[in-house]
Amino acid sequence: MNGQLPEELQVAVAAVAAELGLASPEVTVLSGGVANRALRLRDARHDLVLRVAGPAAAALGASRSAECAMQALAAGAGLAAAVVLARPEQGLLVTRFVAGRTPSQEDMRDPGVITRVGGWMARLHALPPPPGLPAIDFGARAAAYLETVQARSPSAAAGELARRLVARRRALPAAPPAAPCHHDLHHRNFIDDGARLLVVDWEYAGPGDPAADLAACIGYHELAPPAVEALLAGYGRDDAALRARIGMLRWIFGCLWYGWNAAAALEGVVPEPGLQARLAARLLD
Numbered sequence: 001m002n003g004q005l006p007e008e009l010q011v012a013v014a015a016v017a018a019e020l021g022l023a024s025p026e027v028t029v030l031s032g033g034v035a036n037r038a039l040r041l042r043d044a045r046h047d048l049v050l051r052v053a054g055p056a057a058a059a060l061g062a063s064r065s066a067e068c069a070m071q072a073l074a075a076g077a078g079l080a081a082a083v084v085l086a087r088p089e090q091g092l093l094v095t096r097f098v099a100g101r102t103p104s105q106e107d108m109r110d111p112g113v114i115t116r117v118g119g120w121m122a123r124l125h126a127l128p129p130p131p132g133l134p135a136i137d138f139g140a141r142a143a144a145y146l147e148t149v150q151a152r153s154p155s156a157a158a159g160e161l162a163r164r165l166v167a168r169r170r171a172l173p174a175a176p177p178a179a180p181c182h183h184d185l186h187h188r189n190f191i192d193d194g195a196r197l198l199v200v201d202w203e204y205a206g207p208g209d210p211a212a213d214l215a216a217c218i219g220y221h222e223l224a225p226p227a228v229e230a231l232l233a234g235y236g237r238d239d240a241a242l243r244a245r246i247g248m249l250r251w252i253f254g255c256l257w258y259g260w261n262a263a264a265a266l267e268g269v270v271p272e273p274g275l276q277a278r279l280a281a282r283l284l285d
Contacts, residue, residue, distance in 0.1 A: 005029075009037060012052050016094055020085060022046050035060060035269055036203070040097055048084060053091030053203075056267035060260065061141060062203035064088035069130040070205035071095070073180060079124055080198050081191075095200075100193035108187045108221040111230040117190070118234025120197045121213055125179040129207040135178045136208040138215075138252050139169040145259025152266055157280045158259070164283075165255050172248055178207035185217040211242060215249035219257065254283050 005013070005027065017025055023043045030038040030049065035056040041048045053064060065088045074080035075095075085094035107113050146162040149155070182189075183204040191198045214235065218228055232238045258279040261271035 005039075009039065009052060012050060012090075012092060013039065013041065016041065016048075016050055016085065016092065020046065020048070020094070022048075035062070035264065035267075036201075038200075041094075042097075047097040049081070049095050049097050051093040051095070056264060056269050057091070057203065059267050060264055060269075061144065063206070064091055064093070064203070066133050066206045067203040068093060069133060070180060070182075071202040073127055073130050074124060074182075074199065074202070077123060077127055078196065079120060080202070081200070098191050098193055098198055100191040100198070103187045103190050103192060105187055105221060108217075109223060109227050111227065114221075114223065114227050115230045115234035116197055117185070117217060118214075118231040119236070120199070120234075121185070121210070121217070122235045122237070124182065125210040125213070127180050129178055129180050133206045135175075136181070136183060136204075136206045137175075138183075138209070138212045138249060138256055139165065139172065142252055142256035142259050143169075145256065145263045149259060149262040149266070153262075155262075157284065158262060161255050161258060161280075161283060165252065168248065168252055168255075172252075173245070175209050176211075179210045181205060181208035181210060181213045183208060183213065183216065185213055186220045209245070209249070211245040212249050212253065214242075215246045215253045218246065219250050219253045251283065254279055258283065 013027055022041055025041040025043045025046065028040040030040055035054045037052045037054060039050045041050055053062070068083065068086035068088050071080050072083045075082045081095040081098045083093065083095055103113055108117070143162065143165055146158050146165065149158045150162065182199060182202065184201060185199070189199050189201045191200065214231065217231065223231065258276060261276055265271060
């Protein structure tokens with residue numbers, strides 16, 4: 001299928017094949033990333049995934065250097081596919097292909113599944129952060145997206161969210177010590193190979209507040225109280241301070257999600273129909 005790929009992807013495939021010694025690999029376009037492209041490359045000796053940064057990724061705050069460092073860290077702990085080749089300056093990342101199933105939105109509300117997700121997060125957060133990566137603040141990231149939107153395509157909703165976000169961020173207590181966080185734990189980023197969960201798309205990952213990962217997963221999947229309890233049971237930590245922080249960060253995450261969608265739309269990445277209206281109604285209620 002190489003001839004059917006856009007020229008820039010053909011160039012990337014050819015470069016990776018030459019460097020890794022792939023012989024006329026079979027190329028399959030994988031579903032998944034919104035602002036990036038993922039290709040499966042197979043020959044007699046290799047089964048790999050090539051991830052190519054899309055033109056919108058950098059504008060949306062993705063970090064290729066953080067992606068490579070964080071995925072390598074997670075892979076070493078059995079939480080992500082092994083990194084084979086990293087060329088962050090070229091927007092290229094090659095990993096081992098992992099066969100498995102991507103959970104659905106409904107799967108993530110199943111107590112058994114979400115308990116495993118909590119355990120996966122606990123293992124990630126227990127690792128030492130890679131040196132040299134800046135800490136990531138959900139509130140600052142949300143504010144940056146909204147500022148971009150207001151500068152290029154102002155709206156009453158975005159303006160009001162930006163105003164409310166200031167107060168919400170001020171109300172947050174001091175952040176705990178930073179831990180490795182994925183920051184985008186949507187069900188599409190999980191692979192269940194039957195024995196373990198692995199996670200892809202580390203472009204927004206980095207040291208951060210562990211409660212932010214929990215809040216994002218809860219917010220993405222609109223988890224009801226029983227599922228939240230299962231998530232925390234799998235996580236293995238449950239105290240009043242953590243619950244309070246998750247509660248505060250859920251709203252901030254919703255604001256970040258709204259801001260990312262609005263900023264992505266300016267780059268030609270169209271959000272799910274109706275999602276922005278639902279998020280605005282929830283956040284501005």
